[in-house]
Each structure stands twice: as structure tokens, then as C-alpha cells.
Amino acid sequence: MIQDIQRAYQELQQAYRATIEGWSATLELRDKETQGHSERMLELSERLGRRMGLNEKQLEDLRYGVLLHDIGKMAVPDAILNKPGPLNDEEWDIMRQHPQFAYNLLSKIPFLKGAMDVIYCHHERWDGSGYPRGLKGEQIPLYARIFAIVDVWDALTNDRPYRQAWSVEKALAYLQEQAGILFDPQVVENFVALILDEEQTEPRLPAYQQ
Template sequence: MGQFIPGKAARERKILKVSQQEMDEPLRKMLMQMQGFEDYYVCPMISKGRLLGVVEFFQRKKLNHDEEWFNFLETLTGQISIAVENANILSEIQSAKEDLLLAYDQTIEALSFALDLRDKETEGHSQRVTELTVKIAEKFRIKGEKLRYVRWGALLHDIGKLGIPDNILLKPGPLSSEEWEIMKKHPEYGYNMLSRVEYLLPALEILLYHHEKWDGSGYPRGLKGKEIPLSARIFAVVDVWDALTNERPYRPAWSKERALQYIVSQSGIHFDPEVVKIFLEIMQNKI
């Protein structure tokens, strides 16, 4: 600010005109000499009273411009200033949105981690199923904001278990029929818990429907086939796979081969056949 001709125009907030001979800034003087520029104009860019920078004009022909031409130059610079200001505002909005999304991500991961701490039986489960669910979703060309909702839904899928009593959730053996009926309420508990959070609504498909089955025998709504949202159909396969291949207090982990055979056997019964197909393609590269 205040350095050479451009800095002076910025400080004084007015249009300045200098000839090649009057130019006092070495780099611009050399440029004018090499390119044959005779005159130089510099206009401060001001929007809403705030200085944004300067616009520089170089002219090869020496002309005596009248007041109308200077008014035009001032108007042109004003339009450039508005455009730059709008671009800055858009950039700030985008940056704020990205910061907000990061905060959402971190909050959701913290909630997921809190559930894993409560239910040691499934420690690490949410992170594992989320990673694989996202990979399969990408194969179905789910991307951008929709993929983010899939990720959030996978991380939060069992949040409803916070409403399940410890004597049922942490029971080290098979549940009784009465206990099982209570456990089956966790998808609706999770949905009711988070549906008041507007930004999470698109992510709640997985929470509510990941225990639905392709043949209509699942819960809580008994949906069938493509009535079940795609994200929940994808997650259902991944959830069962992870449950089978990791140890539980009431049974040892299955081998990957045995678990794969089970997944295939449930294609068209528990699982969407198309999802099973994509799942198998991905698992071939992992096993």
C-alpha cells in the first residue's frame, strides 16, 4: 500500500494515469518498454467501501481520453470489483460449508465410537462396515452428497441400541423370544432419536431399514424387494458379513469362505441379488 503507482492509487482510492517515462516501478517500466506501451492506468477496486485490489490497463497508443472515457473505465472497474467480491463471498460460503460438514463428520464418528464403547461385543464394527458399505455404494454410482449420507447412515446404524437395556444388549448368550422382540425395536429407536436432526434425515434409511429382507420377512416394516432403499440393501449384506466373520461371546468367528457361502445362499431371500453380486466382486480382491 502506497508503494509505486499501483500502491499510490490504492492508498488514494482514485484512478491514476502515467506515461512510460513517468513510470516509477522497475518491472512495469521494463514491460512497457519491451511491449511498446505508451500509457498506463491503474484503478482501485472498491466494493462496499472495501479495497479489494487494483485493475491495471496498459495502452500502446497515446490518446487523450475525455471525461466520458474515464467514467467508462471507472464503471468497468466497479463491475470487476463486484464480480471479485461475489467470488470471495461464494468462496467463504463454500469454506464455511466444508467446515460445517467436517464438524458433522466428527460428531457422527464420536457418536459411533460411543456406541462401540458401550457394546464391547461389536467394538470396531461400525468403522469396518462403513468402509465396505461405501465401496459397494460407489459401485452403484452413488457419489457426492448421497455417498456422504450413506457413510453417516452406516456409522450410526446401531445408535438405537442406546435405548436397549444393558441386560439384553450385553447378554453373553442367545436372547429369549421376549428379549429378541425388544432388541428388534432398535432401528425405530434410532430413527426416532435422530429424525429431529434435519441434516441427518437422508442418512436415516440405513438406520431404519437395515434389518429388512429381500423376501419381506424382515423388520420393522416388512418391506420387500426394491421397496427397501438401496443404501439399506447394501448395508444389510455388509452388516451380516461383518457379524459372521468376527467373534461373539456366544460363538466363534466364521471363516470367510463359510460366510461367503452363507451370503450367496441368502441371495434373493435375505439379500438383494444385485448387491450380493457386487459384494462378491469386491471380496474377490480382498480375500
């Protein structure tokens, strides 16, 4: 009986994971700019989380949050999400609501309770200048503070239609400049150390530069 219960639980966990991965893939089909974005960040977020002492359950919550961090963009109109030029103020107001859209959609799902820290709060900033709630400092959940740095790193070190990817050195310098302003200084310190360690031990380019 115990084995049957364990097997059923594992099957349920696998079904949850498959559903989450499907939602993430659906979003990337709709939002061309984010294609490959979530997958690239999964491993890096996990490595940073481990470095900061997260246990396996916390790492799982972090992973689900990474996969679903932009799910609220499903509620953003195509005309805004795929606009070729810069957004106007009204369009930015709508775009900045995507964490709230995600919270409204997913917050009542018990399985995603831990992941909501990333989904709802990954655009909050250390100095309180972020959105949607203007959280400040350690009011921002740790998962979100970890992912915020990985999210910006991925954006900076990959090509965008409006600019070329930054070098590792330039991107690291930016994160260090923004420590204590946009980002948690302790998380920045751990992230910089992680990247520098990998640069020294890996003879090939990291995945985010390939």
C-alpha cells in the same frame, strides 16, 4: 464473501461429521460386541457403493448411516444389550425396536435424511421377513440393501463370544444361498465379485480378517 460462505459450510460439515463419529464411538463404549464394528464396515460399504454406482453425495449418506446404524441401541436396557446368554422372546422384541428408536431420535434432523435409509431399514430383508416394518424387495432403500450385506458379512467373518469367525469361502457361500431370500440378488452378486477381486489382487489378508 463467497469464500467465507464456503469456509463456513465446510466447518459446519466437519462439525457434523465429528458429532456423528462421537455418537458412534459412544455406542461402541456401551456395546462391547460392536467395538470396531462400524469402523470396519465403513470402507467396505463405500467400496460396494462405488461398485454399484453411487455418487459422492450418496456415498456420504451411506457412510453416515453406517456410523449410526446401531444408535438406537442406546435406548435398549443394559441388561438386554449386554446379557451373556441368549435373549428370550420378550427381550428380542425390545432389541428389534432399536431401528425404530433411532428413527424417533434422528428422523427430524435434515442433515441425516439420506442416512436414515440405513439406520431405519438395515434389518429389513428381501423376502419381507425383516424388521421393523417388514419391507420387501425394492421397497427396501438401496443404501439399506447394500449395508445389510456388509453388516452380516462383518458379523460372520469376525469372532463372537458364541462362535469363531467363518472363513471367507463359507461366508460368501452363505450370502449366495440367501440371495433372493434375505438379500437383494444384485447386491450379493456385486459384493461377491468385490471380495473375490480383492482376494486375487491383495497378497495379504483383508482388514476384516486381520
